[in-house]
Amino acid sequence: MKTLFKYEFTIQIILIIILLLSFATYIYSEDRLFSKIFIVDFFILAFIQYGLNITKFFNKKYLQTDFRNFYIYAATFVVITYVIYLLAEEFNAETLMDILGAIGITWIILSPILIFISLYISWFDAKNIEKQNLID
Numbered sequence: 001m002k003t004l005f006k007y008e009f010t011i012q013i014i015l016i017i018i019l020l021l022s023f024a025t026y027i028y029s030e031d032r033l034f035s036k037i038f039i040v041d042f043f044i045l046a047f048i049q050y051g052l053n054i055t056k057f058f059n060k061k062y063l064q065t066d067f068r069n070f071y072i073y074a075a076t077f078v079v080i081t082y083v084i085y086l087l088a089e090e091f092n093a094e095t096l097m098d099i100l101g102a103i104g105i106t107w108i109i110l111s112p113i114l115i116f117i118s119l120y121i122s123w124f125d126a127k128n129i130e131k132q133n134l135i136d
Contacts, residue, residue, distance in 0.1 A: 008052055009122040015045040016115065046111075049118040050075050062125055071117045078107055078114070 004011075019041045026034035056062040057072050081103050088096040 005052070005056075005125075008048075009119065009126055012045070012049065012119055012122060015041060015048065016119075019045060042111075045115065049115065050079065053118060053121060056121070056125065063128065065121070065124070067117055067124070068121055071114060071121060074110055075114050078110055082107065 019038065022034050022038040022041055025031075026038055053068065053071055053075070057064075057068060062068070081100055085097065085100040085104070087093075088100060
């Protein structure tokens with residue numbers, strides 16, 4: 001886990017570059033493969049960022065900043081409402097799907113914000129750990 005935390009910023013940057021390249025390629029080509037690559041990469045990025053930040057949130061070694069708190073609460077909102085939406089779709093709960101469809105706009109708005117906040121948190125944590133290593 002220590003190695004993953006050491007390279008998390010780089011991993012996130014690489015996944016974001018792949019995400020942007022697959023999105024741009026999808027726009028300029030008519031190949032549906034790139035839309036699937038975009039969707040898969042988006043969920044991999046979201047899973048990695050959410051997992052890392054949840055782990056850090058409960059770890060006393062990392063500072064509890066406002067950015068980290070906002071990220072955890074906003075990302076948890078997105079995850080929970082998305083799972084409820086999938087369940088409502090599975091069980092044909094039309095009213096609930098209509099409500100969550102409107103909430104889907106917040107998913108579109110929050111997703112890029114959460115991606116960049118996660119990058120900032122990773123950069124901030126790397127700088128803090130670097131300072132701690134110099135002091136210790």
